[in-house]
Amino acid sequence: MTTRQPIYVAYAVTSDTEGLMPLCWHTEKQRAGEVGEALAKQDQLVFWGIFGCNNADYQATSCFPDDHPLNIKQ
Template identity: 55%
Template sequence: MKKQTIYVALALNPDKNGLVALCWHTDKSRAGDVGTALTQQNGLAFFGVTSCENADFEADSSFPDDHWLNAKKT
């Protein structure tokens, strides 16, 4: 499997002390743009973008079904 760098956008977690992952992208500025939009849509505070070196593309291609961003909006 190909290893590459991905960039993960993070926001401050409103329920706990810490951070929550919003999205990832192979382009740092795109991860930041999407992360910023997601924080605005969900009323969160954007924290920044971090890099994940040598990520396994297949393993990191999506968030799990139980990730809070995948929850149905009510």
């Protein structure tokens, strides 16, 4: 069973060749922005903004790579 809903992904500017790095996602745009800005500041990155994705499913929301900062074990 697949549940589809809009999600919002927060991005930061990076100095590598890709240019933008996803920081986090949330189902609420304002919360994605708040958390994204805090994460960017914490990692000394420049917050870029929010990208909305309509009809995202579980697979899309769990696609951050294992080496993404959010998935690194503390």
